[in-house]
Amino acid sequence: QIWTHCYLKGVIHLEHIESLIGEDEMFSIIRSLITSNSTFDLSSFTSQLVRFPVNTNVTLSDVYYHAFTTGGYPTLDVSISNHSIRVHQSGPSLWPLSLFFPNGSSHWLLTSSFSFTPHPNSSPLQYLINTDFKSFIRVNYDNTTWNHILYQLESDASLFSPVARAQLVSDMCFFSYSFVDRRLLDRVITLVNDQPHLFDLCDW
Structure with a gap:
């Protein structure tokens, strides 16, 4: 079952x-x-x-x-800036979620949203949520953060595990309707087509 x-x-x-x-x-x-x-x-x-x-x-x-x-799966909107990080549940129902961050820390999200202050001079990549698909969540970042993620994938995709690469590409495609800069999706498609051996777990 x-x-x-x-x-x-x-x-x-x-x-x-x-x-x-x-x-x-x-x-x-x-x-x-x-x-x-x-x-x-x-x-x-x-x-x-x-x-x-x-x-x-x-x-x-x-x-x-x-x-x-519960049908479907939870979706998050994540906005990362130098002064604040805001995580908001954007789906139709509220889920109890355990969020994992790359530094090994975690946070239970039992409400619709929460915010916290990032460490000074830290990279947005330190605050990506649930990379390596630790739980079933789709995550949509702000356009600046998506651009930063995509730049890192284009520069050195090996910084992310094969599962994390597939997860990020899948989420970028899933949330592409929200992109202010439509060229981001074109870059994603080019990236996967040019380096298919690095994105063999992508589900397309």
Whole structure:
């Protein structure tokens, strides 16, 4: 059921839960389900996650249940400047999201948006969200940040993993309707066509 659910969304969210609680804990839950139940369903699994709190009102059980039962996937608008970084959920429904940043830090987004101040003289690349597809989120950056990302991909795509490259290209194409500079999409297409060996995971 998880394998076939909504374009493998269930699988990605399952891996996301494992990244939060650890592989050993996930194996322990699976062993408990197998030994304690002749059959099990979504409720059987989520009941095992109640003991992992996100805050005083939300547990990982709530997070996974929402992810598995809600249609579509979350989308974020991210605006990065020298003075502020703003993350806003732009989809039709509010999701409980765990956001990962390249420096290893993470943040739970349980509201529609949050803002924080970047470190002085830091690169926008330090604040890209969920690169390597750590969870099922589409991210749309402001046009200046997209331009910076694309410049880095054009200069040295190996700075990003194959999964991150495919993810960034996919999101750029998905959100291209919002680009102020329409030439960005042309550059994306040229980039992938000129260096297909670096973008072999792109889904087109």
